[in-house]
Amino acid sequence: LMRPLQGCRGRGVVVGTVTLCLAAGWALQTPGGVSLVVPQPNINATVAQNILLSVEYSCRGVATIEWKHVSSWGTTSIVEWKSGNYVNISTVYKDRVTTFENGSIQLLNVGMRDAGYYFVTVTEEYGTNAYGTIIVNVYEIIYEDLHFVAVLFAFLAAVSAILICFMWLCNKSLHLFQKKTHKLTASTTEEIELETIEC
Secondary structure, eight states: OHHHHHHHHHHHHHHHHHHHHHHHHHHHHSOOOEEEEOSOSEEEEETTOOEEEOOEEEESSOEEEEEEEEETTEEEEEEEEETTSOEEEOGGGTTTEEEOTTSOEEEOSOOGGGOEEEEEEEEETTSOEEEEEEEEEEEOOOHHHHHHHHHHHHHHHHHHHHHHHHHHHHHHHHHHHHHHHHHHHHHHHHHHHHHHHHO
């Protein structure tokens, strides 16, 4: 009785091992798997600038790409498209988004409300997903105003310096002129006094 049971058990292990190998081989041959690379996870932009949210995905099948924006104002769906098929852009971003085949998007004319987290999801037709995040910081264009103020300040300082030099020269000239006229009046009064004495 014992020998047939051992034979069955041995055959069961062999069949189980063969089945496991076949399942692993089938899983490896099944098209699937998606990868996503985010080369620039942080982007600094100024108001009214165009920015590129760059990603690169690869998969064997057809992929669906979806972008969302999360900020203190809430979560907004930006765009969703299937490679080689439809593109569904949210009405909020209708005239401001350009999509690219590699999964990237370009945002035109960014504002302060565009700051925040941008999440991209790439879903392959066989159900595998890949996720990526890009942080966008948007700054006001202050440096142009500061540049204008700095140039204006330098111009006013130069004009002030020229005016001060001009006033100093005028003052010096006036003093020299007064000294000469004072000497002349002194010498003429001396001559007049001498003439009166001679008389």
